[in-house]
Amino acid sequence: MTPMTTPRRTPRVAIVGGGPGGLFTAHELQRLADRPVATTVLEASGRLGGKISTPRFESSGVRYEAGAAEFYDYEHLGNDPLKDLVRELGLPIRPMGGAAVHVDDAVVANLDDLRDRLGAEAAASLLAFDATARDRMTPREFYASGERGGVATAAAHRPFDRSMAEIADDRARRFVEHLIHSDLATEPHRTSEEYGLQNYLMNDPAYMRLYGIEGGNERLVESLASRVDAEIRLGCRVDSVERAPGGPMIVRWTVDGVESADAFDAVVIALPHDQLGSVAFRGDRLAPAVAAHQAHHDHPAHYLRVTMLFDRPFWRGTCSDSFWMLDRFGGCCLYDESARDPAAEHGVLGWLLGGEAARTLAESDDATIVAKALAALPPAFARNAAPLREARVHRWTRAVSALPGGRSSLPLDRRHCPEPDEHPDLYFVGDYLYDSTLNGALDSAQYVAAWIAGRIADAPTH
Ligand SMILES: Cc1cc2nc3c(=O)[nH]c(=O)nc-3n(C[C@H](O)[C@H](O)[C@H](O)COP(=O)(O)OP(=O)(O)OC[C@H]3O[C@@H](n4cnc5c(N)ncnc54)[C@H](O)[C@@H]3O)c2cc1C
CATH class of the missing domain: 3.50.50.60 (FAD/NAD(P)-binding domain)
Incomplete structure (x- = not known):
């Protein structure tokens, strides 16, 4: 040296x-x-x-995440330097999770929902993809994938749209696209099979868990x-x-x-x-x-964050997870930002859009973006909506790597x-x-x- x-x-x-x-x-x-x-x-x-x-709304001082939303937890698979650091710094953490995808205004949270909403063929097609994905990358391979230091696999070279094309059923393919779009922050043809599969598999706690800092x-x-x-x-x-x-x-x-x-x-x-x-x-x-x-x-890959402060968390009767995936904007994630602070009386929702939808919508003014995000609320949420007090838009065009x-x-x-x-x-x-x-x-x-x-x-x- x-x-x-x-x-x-x-x-x-x-x-x-x-x-x-x-x-x-x-x-x-x-x-x-x-x-x-x-x-x-x-x-x-x-x-x-x-x-x-982590800025605050002007009208109330309520906090929300404008950038990095959650920390990825690999501790169950091996050494996790980030979790070790968070622990060493004495920062309290709160697990985060969400298993539901809103498809055509209905909630798909398990295989039965999937069969009911998308049909038996789509469910079978998705199960086949899921089995292939797990076969191509075990939790330990997933954990080690960033550490190879130059040993490129075939999956690192193959574009992810080829793997997506293996999903025979259109509805199943769209379901997977919507599920992973806001994590990938790009379209399947712009990334590799390896990165695409990682973003699909990380929805399973056997591969990865999530937490935020209180x-x-x-x-x-x-x-x-x-x-x-x-x-x-x-x-x-x-x-x-x-x-x-x-x-x-x-x-x-x-x-x-x-x-x-x-x-x-x-x-x-x-x-x-x-x-x-x-x-x-x-x-x-x-x-x-x-x-x-x-x-x-x-x-480059793109994000757009839209965060809204409401008088109360009007969605809590319908859903209690920390986030849900929506089949809007090519697939986006909707965070219950106020779940980060259970004592809070207010309600904060955060939309995380990714990829081309984020890049193109970011060119609009804030009022247009807020109106489109509100229009994308699942009807079950929108029916009970409380008054909107303040909205914030954060543009992250080109800010991450595809x-x-x-x-x-x-x-x-x-x-x-x-x-x-x-x-x-x-x-x-x-x-x-x-x-x-x-x-x-x-x-x-x-x-x-x-x-x-x-x-x-x-x-x-x-
Ligand atoms: C919307 C969004 C959501 C995300 N969600 C997650 C998540 O859930 N989990 C996760 O692990 N990661 C997430 N990320 C990624 C995470 O934010 C990044 O991994 C992390 O911020 C990278 O840190 P960095 O220091 O390399 O870059 P940055 O955070 O971009 O910091 C770079 C710094 O350099 C400064 N700078 C730029 N040019 C100059 C210059 N010429 N001179 C001096 N300073 C300069 C900038 O002002 C900035 O402060 C997300 C990112 C975005 C945009």
Whole structure:
């Protein structure tokens, strides 16, 4: 392992991006390094947390999740670093779950419902697909799928629409599409069989479970920020990264229109794939290497979140789950946001739209989006609707990856360090390298933090 190029008592590390990936990296580096590290987190916006965001309605102060909705729980299958971290930070969690799909205004929650609503042929077709999916990916294979580090399977190369075409019955195929659309955030032809099957199978608790953080998912960000011993600069947009001739890495940024620069022993780019273009990577080798990295991961997927505050949770008599899938907008998820806070008297519903439906509707104004979301409420809910007090729209166009890891997955070192010859001290962290989730962002941060900590340990200390 190459030691740090600039020997210092206190190595200087810049982390570009103060989202979960950046904060996980700072936290892991602090944990793993054998000496203090001068870490600087450079965040363009006025807040930490990126796509973990728990804002409040203006009219009432009631909280809701505007970005990452839930945490994925793999503890029953093996090591679960994210759950370990949440536990270590002492954050209370609440399990989340939902098994119902609203089809043609009726609830399908089990096989009998499916036969009644879609017919015996559709049920048989779905069961056959389900058996094939489980055969192609067991819970342990599902758990290990992000960790292979470059060993691509046939399923990673085959487009998911081919697997969907194996579902003979049209109604069964649409049912599966609606079930997974808001998790995939893309259309089947834009992703792989492997990622598509993961998103189908994760509806089964044998494969994955879900939880939220009581008091809001953003508590994870607050808790990490309070523990990380780093200089955190908000409102600090990084403009460029390059190597000084024969010297350290130089990071340039702008705050309130004023440009500044500093030298670092290592730089971590903790930006999502769609924001890599906000930074100019300069140098004859670096520029094309990062351009190739971006092109490899340029598979954008889209979300749109619509959240409404009502006087009371008028749907509770009909449904008691944390969320339901609807056959609207190509398949969307409807969260009972107020289930996150059982003591609350208010009612909050959150629509999570994915893929093309999210991308195209996001181009409309907020009032149009809210009206369309309300019109998509299941009739059983709409009949008892309470007065709407406030609605919020959050657009996440291009914000996640439709094909995490890219079309052919690269070895882990290469994923994280696209130009190792002249820039072995420039690392990339992000969920787009693994699985488009917070778990992937943490896995990626752990990998890079361990790498940097190893190089610090090997560096002279004079
Ligand atoms: C609607 C939605 C729902 C989701 N649901 C889930 C879920 O249920 N479970 C789950 O595990 N994951 C979910 N995700 C994914 C999860 O949010 C991401 O895995 C996670 O946010 C990735 O963290 P990140 O730090 O890599 O990127 P981000 O969260 O995007 O953070 C990047 C940060 O970099 C900053 N930045 C950008 N450009 C610059 C620059 N030039 N200089 C300095 N700073 C810059 C940004 O302001 C931002 O703060 C969801 C995502 C969305 C959009």
